[in-house]
Amino acid sequence: MTIIKLPNNKFWKNKFFFFGILFGAVIVTCITLPIILVQNVHTTTSHTSEWSYLRQDLWDGLCQTGQKQSPINLIETVVDDIYTTLPSIHLENINYFETVEVGNTGHTVTLNLTKNNSTQPRLYGGGLSGNFTLNHAHFHWPSEHSINGKSFDLEAHLVFYSDLFQSLSDALEVPNQVTVLAILFEQSNNESSKTHTNFQTIDKAVLKVSFYAGSTAETSKGLTLEDFFPNDLESFFAYSGSLTTPSCNEGVNWIILREPVEIYENDLDYLTNVFTEEQELLEKNNRDLQEVNGRTIVVH
Numbered sequence: 681m682t683i684i685k686l687p688n689n690k691f692w693k694n695k696f697f698f699f700g701i702l703f704g705a706v707i708v709t710c711i712t713l714p715i716i717l718v719q720n721v722h723t724t725t726s727h728t729s730e731w732s733y734l735r736q737d738l739w740d741g742l743c744q745t746g747q748k749q750s751p752i753n754l755i756e757t758v759v760d761d762i763y764t765t766l767p768s769i770h771l772e773n774i775n776y777f778e779t780v781e782v783g784n785t786g787h788t789v790t791l792n793l794t795k796n797n798s799t800q801p802r803l804y805g806g807g808l809s810g811n812f813t814l815n816h817a818h819f820h821w822p823s824e825h826s827i828n829g830k831s832f833d834l835e836a837h838l839v840f841y842s843d844l845f846q847s848l849s850d851a852l853e854v855p856n857q858v859t860v861l862a863i864l865f866e867q868s869n870n871e872s873s874k875t876h877t878n879f880q881t882i883d884k885a886v887l888k889v890s891f892y893a894g895s896t897a898e899t900s901k902g903l904t905l906e907d908f909f910p911n912d913l914e915s916f917f918a919y920s921g922s923l924t925t926p927s928c929n930e931g932v933n934w935i936i937l938r939e940p941v942e943i944y945e946n947d948l949d950y951l952t953n954v955f956t957e958e959q960e961l962l963e964k965n966n967r968d969l970q971e972v973n974g975r976t977i978v979v980h
């Protein structure tokens with residue numbers, strides 16, 4: 681048996697005390713860290729999305745059984761004979777918004793203009809009954825609607841609900857009380873396109889939320905909503921369809937502006953570089969085309 685004599689002085693007492701604490705801390709860390717990590721993994725997996733663009737065949741309810749679903753292919757030759765004289769659409773309060781809240785939902789990038797602004801964009805005319813207020817805007821890439829079989833690089837949806845209701849969810853319960861105004865975008869190498877400033881501002885906020893589905897960030901600058909719109913607001917398609925995400929509610933008024941708008945290719949790359957809750961790149965978020973089923977599609 682060997683007896684190790686320890687120097688009996690204050691220095692060594694302090695040193696053993698210090699190493700004791702250090703050793704204890706390492707043991708505690710070794711035991712608890714795996715538990716914390718396992719808990720984090722569990723937390724992440726327990727919040728996985730209920731639906732995915734990769735398995736649209738699993739979307740249930742009206743998404744499978746509905747007869748007036750969106751999006752659809754808009755064919756001009758078919759609608760020529762049902763051309764009607766709808767009134768023009770009118771948009772109000774689409775100028776400058778000081779800051780906008782940008783979100784990554786894991787399924788899309790959203791723009792919330794309501795948070796910091798009391799004046800809301802409004803929509804009327806175009807055969808709609810009454811006035812509609814903007815709830816939010818979001819993007820799909822590539823486009824959901826196509827025109828004569830042609831798809832576009834990006835589609836913005838501006839979701840409006842009738843002034844008769846307090847909220848979008850209330851309006852969704854009643855047919856024709858929600859209107860989605862769609863703008864189609866084509867990528868270009870034109871850095872001076874009129875949407876460039878807006879998308880640069882949005883993309884800086886997207887960078888902050890890109891990896892964090894469910895998070896939001898405010899833009900550091902304002903944006904001019906008007907710059908997203910094509911010059912020609914007189915040419916549009918209108919039809920009755922549905923939300924293009926579960927639960928695919930029907931009775932949604934659709935207005936799709938005919939003239940596509942330019943988006944600078946780098947702006948499109950940054951805008952669409954977002955990740956899902958499962959930490960996978962959201963490569964595309966457009967629903968498959970749906971059957972028209974004899975619906976009237978109006979061309980203005």
Ligand SMILES: [Zn+2]
Binds near residue numbers: 818819820837924
């Ligand atoms: Zn949409």
